[in-house]
Amino acid sequence: MINNVTLVGRLTRDPELRKAGDVPVCSFTLAVDRDFLNGEGVRETDFIPVVTWRKLAEACANNLKKGRLVGVTGRIQVRPWEQDGKKRQEMEVVADSVKFLDRNKDEGE
Numbered sequence: 001m002i003n004n005v006t007l008v009g010r011l012t013r014d015p016e017l018r019k020a021g022d023v024p025v026c027s028f029t030l031a032v033d034r035d036f037l038n039g040e041g042v043r044e045t046d047f048i049p050v051v052t053w054r055k056l057a058e059a060c061a062n063n064l065k066k067g068r069l070v071g072v073t074g075r076i077q078v079r080p081w082e083q084d085g086k087k088r089q090e091m092e093v094v095a096d097s098v099k100f101l102d103r104n105k106d107e108g109e
Contacts, residue, residue, distance in 0.1 A: 003075040005093055007032050008101065011068050012047060017061035026057035028064065030072065049092040050074070060098055071099040 009030035074095035
């Protein structure tokens with residue numbers, strides 16, 4: 001079986017760093033434009049949740065901000081949970097690699 005995804009997009013907000021036990025976890029959402037126009041001639045955007053772990057999580061939390069352009073490779077994961085007696089699930093990308101594709105504006109250009 002193959003479960004591999006590659007995305008290029010911009011962060012919709014600053015990343016959120018938290019701990020799962022003693023392990024750092026960083027979450028952010030990527031806005032990824034589709035390659036085609038819809039029936040009204042508008043390019044639609046998908047908003048894809050991304051999760052990073054350990055050292056990569058810390059690097060993302062320390063270097064990324066809303067609007068930064070990044071490339072992500074990883075795998076799709078579906079997490080089930082129950083809320084108010086209803087079964088729910090959430091799809092997210094668990095990143096193995098995050099490439100910073102533009103300069104951090106705080107560093108100067």
